[in-house]
Amino acid sequence: MKVLVTGGAGFIGTHVVRRLLREDCSVTVLDNFSPQVHGDVRSLPSDLASHVDLQVGDIRDESAVARALRGQEAVVHLAAETGTGQSMYEVLRYEDVNVHGTAVLMHCLSTQKSTSFRKFIVASSRAIYGEGKYTCLKDGCVYPEGRRVEDMLAGQFEPRCPICGNECEVQATDEDSALKPASFYGLSKQMQEQMTRLFARMIGFSAVALRFQNVYGPGQSLKNPYTGILAIFSNQARAHAPINIFEDGFESRDFVFIDDAVEAVWRCIADTKMRLESLNVGSGVRVAVKEVVREITSYFSSQSEITITGAFRQGDIRHSVADLQRAQQLIGFTPSWQFHEGIRQFLGWVTSQEPTLHRYEFSLQEMRERGLLHG
Numbered sequence: 001m002k003v004l005v006t007g008g009a010g011f012i013g014t015h016v017v018r019r020l021l022r023e024d025c026s027v028t029v030l031d032n033f034s035p036q037v038h039g040d041v042r043s044l045p046s047d048l049a050s051h052v053d054l055q056v057g058d059i060r061d062e063s064a065v066a067r068a069l070r071g072q073e074a075v076v077h078l079a080a081e082t083g084t085g086q087s088m089y090e091v092l093r094y095e096d097v098n099v100h101g102t103a104v105l106m107h108c109l110s111t112q113k114s115t116s117f118r119k120f121i122v123a124s125s126r127a128i129y130g131e132g133k134y135t136c137l138k139d140g141c142v143y144p145e146g147r148r149v150e151d152m153l154a155g156q157f158e159p160r161c162p163i164c165g166n167e168c169e170v171q172a173t174d175e176d177s178a179l180k181p182a183s184f185y186g187l188s189k190q191m192q193e194q195m196t197r198l199f200a201r202m203i204g205f206s207a208v209a210l211r212f213q214n215v216y217g218p219g220q221s222l223k224n225p226y227t228g229i230l231a232i233f234s235n236q237a238r239a240h241a242p243i244n245i246f247e248d249g250f251e252s253r254d255f256v257f258i259d260d261a262v263e264a265v266w267r268c269i270a271d272t273k274m275r276l277e278s279l280n281v282g283s284g285v286r287v288a289v290k291e292v293v294r295e296i297t298s299y300f301s302s303q304s305e306i307t308i309t310g311a312f313r314q315g316d317i318r319h320s321v322a323d324l325q326r327a328q329q330l331i332g333f334t335p336s337w338q339f340h341e342g343i344r345q346f347l348g349w350v351t352s353q354e355p356t357l358h359r360y361e362f363s364l365q366e367m368r369e370r371g372l373l374h375g
Contacts, residue, residue: 217258
């Protein structure tokens with residue numbers, strides 16, 4: 001199959017490209033090599049460079065997109081601005097890249113009127129759920145609104161039932177859950193999904209939105225200060241620098257290893273059925289942030305001073321964990337990697353990389369100046 005991977009020079013993208021090449025696909029990559037993600041790098045890794053048609057261009061550039069789309073049978077659309085915190089003040093940029101960029105893709109597909117094109121896979125995010133699915137002892141299944149600043153300033157970090165106001169218990173969030181994004185990043189991903197499904201239904205091709213949890217693994221950016229708490233904590237631990245944990249440390253995430261994320265993408269490409277679906281991609285297990293820091297500092301025998309600060313960022317959610325039943329039923333996806341195995345694989349790779357001067361504190365200062373970081 002001829003496959004275009006937008007954002008194919010990025011973390012998930014390069015891993016997807018390797019898998020496509022192993023499956024004997026013909027691969028084109030469209031990437032603008034954003035400095036925030038790639039630094040000064042303007043090329044694919046050496047193992048991919050001679051096997052891929054690399055086209056350097058922006059997803060918002062109609063001529064570049066039209067050129068990259070010619071003759072393609074499928075698109076894996078990964079090109080996007082990522083990061084919940086930054087999206088809260090870079091609203092125009094996130095809308096422009098994530099929403100307008102997706103619209104350009106669709107415009108070019110409709111203009112070319114290709115008879116060979118049949119599949120569109122878009123990288124969505126668990127961020128579209130906001131706080132996600134919870135159970136209240138009084139009111140049953142509920143979907144909390146974003147947490148209130150005044151509650152968190154008082155140290156009350158758990159979401160509250162939107163009906164009775166009591167604290168509630170987190171549940172695995174399934175695809176039928178209410179969509180209540182708490183960040184502009186999440187909102188842009190929701191719009192991408194809805195645009196993709198509508199367009200695919202109108203034109204008549206298969207479309208799947210993969211709602212990724214926190215994807216991690218070898219090859220992820222250690223330089224981008226706006227995404228990837230594993231990269232941030234790893235840089236700090238290696239330097240024996242202070243590590244500050246937001247909230248009370250019990251906030252949790254579903255971390256999915258890169259190989260599992262790629263497996264989900266490939267299963268969607270190989271699937272022969274016509275689908276208009278959104279599927280969760282995760283591990284199905286949540287890990288507390290304080291446990292993440294413990295794993296990382298232990299691995300590096302780090303002398304970092306760890307402080308649980310009580311500070312918090314607007315736009316962050318409290319917990320996330322994916323219900324994976326639908327992905328298992330429809331595409332046979334079951335994660336293979338457990339966190340304690342995947343994190344050691346990731347940290348072993350980090351050890352092989354040059355220590356990185358991270359601009360994380362600068363990113364926090366940006367939020368603080370805009371009144372989005374408290375405490």
